[in-house]
Amino acid sequence: MKQKSLPKLIGVIGLCAVFYLAGCAGPGWKFIVTGDSRDGDNGVNTVILGELADEIADRQVDFVLISGDLVTGYNDQAALQSQLNTWIKTMQPVYDAGIGVYPVRGNHDLGEPAGVTAWNNTFKGAYALPDNGPAGEKLLTYSFTHKNVLVIGLDQYIRERQVNQAWLDMQLAANTQPHIFLFGHEPAFKTQHTACLDDWPAERDSFWASIEKAGGRTYFCGHDHLYNHARVDDDGEPSNDIHQYIVGTAGAPLRKWVGKYDGVNNNYTVENIYDVSAFGYCLVEVNGLDVTITWFERTGKGKYKAKEVWSYTASGVHQR
Numbered sequence: 001m002k003q004k005s006l007p008k009l010i011g012v013i014g015l016c017a018v019f020y021l022a023g024c025a026g027p028g029w030k031f032i033v034t035g036d037s038r039d040g041d042n043g044v045n046t047v048i049l050g051e052l053a054d055e056i057a058d059r060q061v062d063f064v065l066i067s068g069d070l071v072t073g074y075n076d077q078a079a080l081q082s083q084l085n086t087w088i089k090t091m092q093p094v095y096d097a098g099i100g101v102y103p104v105r106g107n108h109d110l111g112e113p114a115g116v117t118a119w120n121n122t123f124k125g126a127y128a129l130p131d132n133g134p135a136g137e138k139l140l141t142y143s144f145t146h147k148n149v150l151v152i153g154l155d156q157y158i159r160e161r162q163v164n165q166a167w168l169d170m171q172l173a174a175n176t177q178p179h180i181f182l183f184g185h186e187p188a189f190k191t192q193h194t195a196c197l198d199d200w201p202a203e204r205d206s207f208w209a210s211i212e213k214a215g216g217r218t219y220f221c222g223h224d225h226l227y228n229h230a231r232v233d234d235d236g237e238p239s240n241d242i243h244q245y246i247v248g249t250a251g252a253p254l255r256k257w258v259g260k261y262d263g264v265n266n267n268y269t270v271e272n273i274y275d276v277s278a279f280g281y282c283l284v285e286v287n288g289l290d291v292t293i294t295w296f297e298r299t300g301k302g303k304y305k306a307k308e309v310w311s312y313t314a315s316g317v318h319q320r
Contacts, residue, residue: 028287029147032056033183034280035067035222036248037090038108043071043083045251048279049090051302052250057097059283062146064099065153067222068106068185069252077114084109084122095126102129104153105140106185106222107195116140129153134167143171149286150177154184161186161199163207172214178289178314182211183220187246189232189270190263192224192255198264205266208232211242217312218293220282222248225255227280227295229273229308243273243310245293249280274308289314 034052039045056064071083094101103123111118120139123129130142133155140155141164152171154163163184172180188197188204197204211219212234219242228246231238254277261270279298284291295308 028285030059030061030283030285032059032061032064033067033220033245033247033282033284034064034250035103035185036069036106036225036252037066037087037250038069038072038106038252040072042086043073044086044090046086046090048251048298049087051298051304052279052281053091053093054302055281055296055304056099057093060097061099061283063151064094064101065151065181065183065220066101066103066250067183067220067247068104069108069222069248070103070106071109073108073111073115075111075114077111077118080111080114080118081121084118088122088127100146101127102142102144102151102153104184105155105157107157110157134164137164137167141167145177147286148177148288149179149181150175152180152182154182156184156186156197161195161197162203165203165206165210168207169210172210175214178215179286179291180211180214180216181218181220181284182216185221186223187221187244188219189230189244189261189265189268191228191230191246191257191261191275192226194263196223196263201264201266204264205268208242208268212240215315216242217291217314218243218245220245220247222246224248224257225252226257226275226277227297228257228275229295229310230261231271231273233269233271234267244270245282247280247282249278251279254278273310276307280304280307 037049070087074080133141143152186196225248230244256277283294292311296304297307299305
């Protein structure tokens, strides 16, 4: 090997070491994902969401991601604000436990033209969300780092059923964490709702490719009121496929899937891993470079049982 190539080699080794150490440092930890809690008690299913709030607090997770449709929604600002206040009140045990709560908007949370004002009035002070999103999307789109992960919450309604790809690309390019978790409201690949990110297939494909390039393995969403775990294949190699987790299971009226991913899939093959029409949540456990995602399904009043598990190991090195 020529001497002049050594500094570059050392730099690569050093970068890999940084990612490895970042992934392995510290004990394992966990977070929860769920969404779609809207229903009839002032816009909120307070029974199911209340159960989930207790479950989240009892599990002593570090934070919870909420994939939209917190409330049924209302175009009147005062009415929408009241619904969001009911949601906050129902989730108060989680806040009181010191657990971070990170929601993004769903289509029912828009409440146009009052929605952004009501949202911003709700998620401030003790309930504030990260204020690092792109212009025009503050408190709606955002990112944060926690221990060895980068988390990105994506609003999909400033640009209808699209993400702010330019901002997302910058976030991913600047990332130094070995794990990446992205969440939004709408599925990238259709299950039950016709309206989803495949309304703009080229933009959806760019979004999906950016996750893979950055080393991500998952995308969490809601919109469909069910649990659906799918593997999205683009090259026949499962070890780098991204898994779509639809977790619209926090109280909205349950729906059933017909069993076909019959949207605009382009060059992707979508394979069903697990599907059920039930309330529940995903528990994500991070231990070094290893991630385990477990679906907990409601089996009775206040009872949630592990029903499906998938694990993977992050590469720890991101493509640039």
